[in-house]
Amino acid sequence: MRVRVHPRVLRRHSDVTEPEVVAAFESTLRSRARDTDPIQWVGVGVDGRGRLLEYVAVEDEPDGWLVFYPMQATAKVLTEVGLRR
Template structure:
């Protein structure tokens, strides 16, 4: 759990990441992936992650999805 966003639990982020509706790579080194998924409470969360070999993925940003990220991944209006 994050002190900055206490309303978003680790389980919420994991559920959104594992069931991502849409994600895309950003042109960074290492490649960051931005995505949007739904948590167990039915909220759309945005997340930014990097691959953390050999462990898997490191999500370093998660919050309620913003219009900017929805547009970035192609889910905006």
């Protein structure tokens, strides 16, 4: 599996690094597809520092993912993926 992080993300979110985003994606605890075209996946994983990060990604090639929105997990996304009531 290949995971890429959109370069804009790192300019806008100085609190996360590319390796942390990739680690969160690879350690996804829960994810779900959103009803979009192309299909976007929202998920929550653990970054290299033990924080919960949420992300939104699209599969842009066979077994290749582009993460274009990561940040510390919010209550809204934790609820959306079923990790919180």
